[in-house]
Structures are given as C-alpha cells and as structure tokens.
Amino acid sequence: MAxxxxxxxxxxxxxxxxxxxxxxxxxxxxxxxxxxxxxxxTVFYVEDEPSIARLLTxxxxxxxxxxxxxxxxxEAVLENVEAAEFRQADVLIFDIRLPRMTGLELAxxxxxxxxxxxxxxxxxxxxxxxxxxAALEATFLPKPFDFPDVVRTVRSLV
Numbered sequence: 706m707a708x709x710x711x712x713x714x715x716x717x718x719x720x721x722x723x724x725x726x727x728x729x730x731x732x733x734x735x736x737x738x739x740x741x742x743x744x745x746x747t748v749f750y751v752e753d754e755p756s757i758a759r760l761l762t763x764x765x766x767x768x769x770x771x772x773x774x775x776x777x778x779x780e781a782v783l784e785n786v787e788a789a790e791f792r793q794a795d796v797l798i799f800d801i802r803l804p805r806m807t808g809l810e811l812a813x814x815x816x817x818x819x820x821x822x823x824x825x826x827x828x829x830x831x832x833x834x835x836x837x838x839a840a841l842e843a844t845f846l847p848k849p850f851d852f853p854d855v856v857r858t859v860r861s862l863v
Contacts, residue, residue: 749797751803833845
C-alpha cells in the first residue's frame with residue numbers, strides 16, 4: 706500500500722507510480738476532521754492502477770471520506786451494479802483511461818441505465834470537452850491528485 710506520510714511540518718507526502726503528491730499543512734487540517742463533517746461520505750472508485758487506487762483511498766481517508774473496494778475495470782462495475790458496495794456509495798469516481806471500456810463510456814452507460822449519483826472523472830490526460838462532461842452530468846479532476854481539491858469536490862457533490 707502506498708502510505709501517506711505525515712512529516713514533522715504536518716505536511717503529507719504520498720508516493721505512487723505517478724510520483725509524489727505533497728499536501729501542505731495549511732490544506733490538511735488533520736486536527737479533528739470528524740468535527741468538521743456534517744455527513745459521512747462514501748466514494749466508489751474505479752481505477753486500473755493499484756498504486757493510484759491506494760493513494761486516493763489513503764488520501765481521502767485522512768479527510769474522513771470512505772472509499773469502497775476499488776474495481777479495476779468498467780466491465781466489473783457493470784457486472785456488480787446491484788452489489789451493496791456500489792449501491793451505498795454517495796459519489797462515483799472513475800478513471801477515464803481504463804482497459805477496454807473507458808470511464809467516459811462507463812459513465813454514459815450508467816446514466817443510460819438511470820444512475821443519478823454524482824460522477825467524477827479523473828485522468829492524467831487532458832479534460833474531456835465541457836459538452837461531453839455536461840452531457841454526462843460529470844465533473845473532471847486532473848491527476849496527480851490535489852487532495853484538498855478532491856475533498857472539496859466530493860463534499861460539494863453530496
């Protein structure tokens with residue numbers, strides 16, 4: 706697992722195959738995250754790169770956001786849409802560049818099936834066109850992750 710390391714200066718560093726992500730102390734506010742949360746938030750994450758999945762899971766965990774078991778492919782999600790772990794998520798986060806079916810195609814298929822929960826698409830590649838995101842009612846966040854931005858985005862969607 707790619708650990709999040711809290712240094713003496715209270716900043717956090719997380720390492721992955723994509724490099725290091727540093728979150729300054731001013732953004733962490735680790736003192737008592739439970740007091741600042743008015744609702745528990747659960748995220749369902751689809752990512753084919755295990756180290757990136759661990760990084761996001763650990764990083765969001767620092768902010769009190771629970772990440773459900775990560776699926777490695779869009780096809781696995783579609784086979785398990787009735788599973789409790791999928792149904793209990795508040796926000797769905799999909800990597801765009803997945804093997805075979807992409808995160809964009811997964812979002813489109815779920816919307817076609819009536820899925821209404823917020824969807825966040827993530828990628829190290831450029832953002833899809835605004836029109837495509839709007840049609841999917843989805844938000845885009847770039848990799849590498851800026852944890853305060855991810856937390857703000859997830860919390861704003863619930």
